[in-house]
Amino acid sequence: MKRVNKRSMALLASIFLFVGWISLNAILSTIAIPLRADFTEGSLYTLSPGVRAMLQSLEEPVRIDFYYSQDAAKNIPVISNHALRVQEFLTELSRVSGGRVEVNVIDPQPYSEGEDAAKGAGISLITADGAGRQLMLGLVVSGATDRREGIPYLNPAEEAYLEYDISRAIISVSRQTRARVALITSMPMDSSFEPRSQQMTPPWQILAQLRTLFDVEVVAANAEKLPAKFDVLVIAHPKGLGEPLLRAIDAYAVAGGRMLLFLDPYCESDAQAVGPGGFGAGGGASDLGNLPAAWGIQWNPGKVVADRRYAQRVRARTEGGLATIEYVAWLLLPKDAILKNDPAFGVLQTVVMLSAGSLQKSEGSTLEMTPLIESSTDSMIIDGSKLGSFADPAALLREFKPDNQHYVIGARFAGQVKGAYPTEVAPAPASIVVIADADLLRNEAWIQEERIGALSLGWRTFSDNGSLLVNAVEQLCGKNALLSLKSRGGSQRPFDVVRELQRQAEDRYRTKEEELKARIAQTQTRINELQKQKAPNQMLILTSEQQAQLESAQSEVVDARKELRQVQFSLREEVEALGHRLMLLNVVAWPIIVAVIALGFGLRRNFWRRKVAA
Helix, strand or coil: CHHHHHHHHHHHHHHHHHHHHHHHHHHHHHCCCCCCCCCCCCCCCCCCHHHHHHHHCCCCCEEEEEEECCCCCCCCHHHHHHHHHHHHHHHHHHHHCCCCEEEEEECCCCCCHHHHHHHHCCCCEEECCCCCCEEEEEEEEECCCCCEEEECCCCHHHHHHHHHHHHHHHHHHHCCCCCEEEEEECCCCCCEEECCCCEEECCCHHHHHHHHHCEEEECCCCCCCCCCCCCEEEEECCCCCCHHHHHHHHHHHHCCCEEEEECCCCECCCHHHCECCECCCCCECCCCCCHHHHHCEEECCCEEEEECCCEEEEEEEECCEEEEEEEEEEEEECHHHECCCCHHHHCCCCEEEECCCCEEECCCCCCEEEEEEECCCCEEEEEHHHCCCCCCHHHHHHCCCCCCCCCEEEEEEEECCCCCCCCCCCCCCEEEEEECCCHHHCHHHCEEEEEECCEEEEEEECCCHHHHHHHHHHHHHCHHHHHCCCCCCCCCCCCHHHHHHHHHHHHHHHHHHHHHHHHHHHHHHHHHHHHHCCCHHHCCCCCHHHHHHHHHHHHHHHHHHHHHHHHHHHHHHHHHHHHHHHHHHHHHHHHHHHHHHHHHHHHHHHHHHHHHHC
């Protein structure tokens, strides 16, 4: 009797515990009790400290309109799961901000006011599947000053940068005015008067793009001080700067400045180094005095990184005439060369650089160096004197001997800077992004104008050089909230083991498939040769031997194609069988195994209990 009562009490306790757990979750979901735990990998639902501080310091309210076509994405798990992740993240933003961030979820139904508002806000209408189903998944952030920042499409593939992108938009709209950028450069980036044509030359597109997003003030090389107020200092290939300006830059760095430096060991766009050969015939090195060395940043003027794996292919004259060969001094850097967990750089797909240099942290430097862009191991250092208008790509390729090491081409330096000049400013941690190339800013490196005669059709980008500049400036303008952010993990958990098993199955069949395709091609070639063997006066007549060979070849083609279809069918069948086995394992086998183990422990406990009682 007692044993029955104990079992009944245990069952009732389990039921009450389950009901209590459900009730507690229901209560916590309706009231704002700060009782939360995040056990996800990478803490997906926990805001970064910098973002949390930024939200709590907002002086004016911010509204986020989240446009999501819920019905259209209902049967598309990748989209619907990502939309749920975005909505949960926005809810967390609103909660942490104490109501300063207002979130509105809008379903832009076809022909509705929501759809009109989404189109007016620039939200993209994307095709979600092969059936032509279209939907919207984007958001617009609005501030108190009517400033708006939109994300036209929240791509599930870029979920790692979700926190950065939305935080950047909130910071942008919460500013009272646009961020200010001070620019120092010796390159002909700005519009100028051309004596030969008696016309004004347009500014480089990189500067025009910068001016559409920020208030840019160009500082002359002979200026004695920096502007009174600005957010970021951009220095692109400095040359001939006076000592007063160098002192001002040094003091700004010591005081915790935010800088983006383009230091080029061999600048092919140097206006002061252009010789009789025309644009790029010179190639002078950047000169920022002894400031980089004093700050703890080491780079080598005149020394260029050559990389065969990332080399651009160019038309050049060789001993055998014109040929397309690898020019190891001009680099086409893919995603593999770019730091993936940095939100400003990780989104870049390709970056083009022309005669870039290498960066290091000086010995004894207190700065923290984070590499952003690196060469491959198939690279070496060459002398810049081998480049320019008389460069011989074929000779560079013949003399190429890789060092089997990565060279840092772009890096972030953070920490307290030791000044090169005495100063009375209060020291503070600085953030300095250094790119060892300035030629990437010129139009020819990243953008091309589409024209029909004298009519311009606009510009087409073929690399992310412009995004590199804009993203880096935006990140530096974002204060500590954006500088402290790294990319987050994704909520999508791919079945890596399943994919690996699928790849192994595909490899087993791929070899056989290639053999069959080659056999079909060879047999088809033999058939064509048999057709050519006919005499000119017998084009429609085959000999009995030719007829037999032709029928045999055609039969081989039919058999090979039948076998190929069987191979492809077997591959699909094995992959599907793998999926079924995994489903049975997860849904049936593992619960049975757990139940058997639990039953075994229960029987063992009852056995020992009876034995003790006896």
